[in-house]
Amino acid sequence: MKLADTTRGTDARRLTKDLQMVFADVVKQFDTGTVAIEKADLEVRRGDFVAVVGPSGCGKSTLLRMAAGLESPTEGSVAVAGESVGFIFQEPTLLPWRNVRANVELSAELKGGELRRDRRGYRADYKRRAAEAISAVGLDQFADQLPNALSGGMKMRVSLARALTLSPEIMLLDEPFGALDEMTRLEMQAELQKLYTAQKFTAMFITHSVSEAVYLANKVVVMTHRPGKIAAVIDIDLPYPRDPELRFDQRFNEYVADISATLHGSIR
Numbered sequence: 001m002k003l004a005d006t007t008r009g010t011d012a013r014r015l016t017k018d019l020q021m022v023f024a025d026v027v028k029q030f031d032t033g034t035v036a037i038e039k040a041d042l043e044v045r046r047g048d049f050v051a052v053v054g055p056s057g058c059g060k061s062t063l064l065r066m067a068a069g070l071e072s073p074t075e076g077s078v079a080v081a082g083e084s085v086g087f088i089f090q091e092p093t094l095l096p097w098r099n100v101r102a103n104v105e106l107s108a109e110l111k112g113g114e115l116r117r118d119r120r121g122y123r124a125d126y127k128r129r130a131a132e133a134i135s136a137v138g139l140d141q142f143a144d145q146l147p148n149a150l151s152g153g154m155k156m157r158v159s160l161a162r163a164l165t166l167s168p169e170i171m172l173l174d175e176p177f178g179a180l181d182e183m184t185r186l187e188m189q190a191e192l193q194k195l196y197t198a199q200k201f202t203a204m205f206i207t208h209s210v211s212e213a214v215y216l217a218n219k220v221v222v223m224t225h226r227p228g229k230i231a232a233v234i235d236i237d238l239p240y241p242r243d244p245e246l247r248f249d250q251r252f253n254e255y256v257a258d259i260s261a262t263l264h265g266s267i268r
């Protein structure tokens with residue numbers, strides 16, 4: 001794969017074969033004058049699962065939106081390799097009049113319009129991939145249901161399946177499980193972990209929960225506030241696949257304690 005064909009960003013030269021994203025000296029100031037991010041440097045390798053934690057307003061979503069190409073940096077550069085990016089938000093945006101299958105197929109339908117490929121071949125292919133994605137998130141029994149018949153966790157599964165249909169190289173997730181009750185949240189963490197190990201995408205995941213970050217990520221970015229900065233990047237040296245029992249492991253809890261201390265130190 002030639003990097004030049006699949007890169008975008010202000011300084012793609014910084015990318016190498018192993019690097020999926022490079023933020024270099026990134027400053028983001030909005031028109032209102034707010035400096036959301038000041039001098040952020042971050043390298044994301046292919047296959048990394050990066051969790052971003054930090055106090056409210058420290059610039060986590062801004063960082064993610066720059067990775068998605070939805071915002072550009074005021075200074076510095078953001079380079080991203082890979083065209084196909086899945087974006088998942090806290091509130092799954094499902095069309096209420098479409099059933100689960102048709103909601104999952106939506107991303108591929110929209111993409112198909114852009115691609116102007118052989119329409120019939122593309123349609124058959126995305127219908128197969130959508131069906132596989134629905135199975136992968138355990139929604140086979142619910143494919144004909146409308147969204148209003150689904151629980152919050154199931155709606156999130158539909159969102160995940162819709163993103164997976166496009167076989168994204170990168171998944172960007174902005175607090176996807178923040179609105180779920182605790183039990184569903186733990187289930188969805190296990191689900192996402194399973195999808196990540198099976199499909200090997202690169203993930204950037206925002207969360208307010210330090211234990212969620214440690215459970216999912218191999219790299220935790222700790223951000224601080226006013227202005228938003230990356231205070232630390234902590235490697236989580238725990239093997240995948242991760243068992244839910246890991247939460248009782250001493251090393252797991254040491255990571256949680258270290259990251260919480262860094263966060264609290266930065267808030268004081």
Ligand SMILES: Nc1ncnc2c1ncn2[C@@H]1O[C@H](COP(=O)(O)OP(=O)(O)OP(=O)(O)O)[C@@H](O)[C@H]1O
Binds near residue numbers: 034035057058059062
């Ligand atoms: N479009 C915008 N215009 C002006 N200011 C913005 C805009 N988007 C974000 N900000 C400001 O930039 C700062 C960082 O916002 P951002 O949403 O990235 O933080 P966050 O860490 O994701 O917060 P939260 O955890 O509450 O979602 C905040 O002060 C916010 O008010």
